[in-house]
Amino acid sequence: MLFFLNLRANYRSLKSLKPYSIPYTGLKLGKHSFDFEITKAFFDEFEYSLVKSGKLNCRVELDKQETMIILDFKISGTIDMGCDRCLAEYPQVIETGERAIAKFGEVEIGDDEVDIITLSKNDHEINVAGLIYEYINVAVPFVAVCGYEGKTQYCDIEMLDQLDKLASGEEPPSEDADPRWDALKKIK
Structure with a gap:
């Protein structure tokens, strides 16, 4: 949520993220x-994004009340990831549900209530692109693996075999190997 709050003003100026704005003033x-729909074009708008591409659907249920708006997000689909074991590209399934609250008022909410968005009387729409981006990135697994050690179509079997050889010590040392590493190998 902090990411969204810090860059909220910037989203208003990005025309490509305009489709992610919800005009709430005319709603009952x-x-x-x-x-x-979240695609590669969406992720391209965020510099240094952890996720580079994907195909996801996001349903936002907006509950407009007298003093606030409650936004419930349900995001599902796949993002393209690189496996941390075999380095192969694979589609990672993402399913997440989050909630954001926006209150009407002129005074910014303090740091103790950082998860609440303040909407002034001059605001007529809320851009949810930053929230969607944040929720997708939070849903990315800490360790990305494409499967169970070569049992999926995405696994790079050659890379897994090479890693097994290196881990077991079967790989012959190269001629240009640094002799200082020999002392460390003895510790193993």
Whole structure:
């Protein structure tokens, strides 16, 4: 949420993220649903993004009340990841649900309530691109693996075999190997 709050003003200026704006001033009180498609073009808008491409669907359920807006996000689909074991590209399934609260008011909420977005009377829409981006990145697994050691179509079997050889010590040392490493190998 902190990422979204710090860059909220910047999203208003990015025309490519305009489709992720929800105009709430004309909506009646109650629940409303909005669907968004997340593709590579979406991730291209975020510099240094952990996720570079994917195909996800995001449903935002907006509950407009007198003093606040409650946003419930349900995001599902796949993102393209690199396996941390065999380095192969594979589609990582992502399913997450999150909630954000936006309150109407002129005074910014303090640091103790950082998860609440403040909407001024001059705001007429809320851009959810930053929230969607943040929720997808938080859902990325800490360790990305494409499967169970070569049992999926995405696994790079040659790389796994090479890693097994290196781990077992079967790989012959190269001629240009640094002799200082020999002392460390003895510790093993």
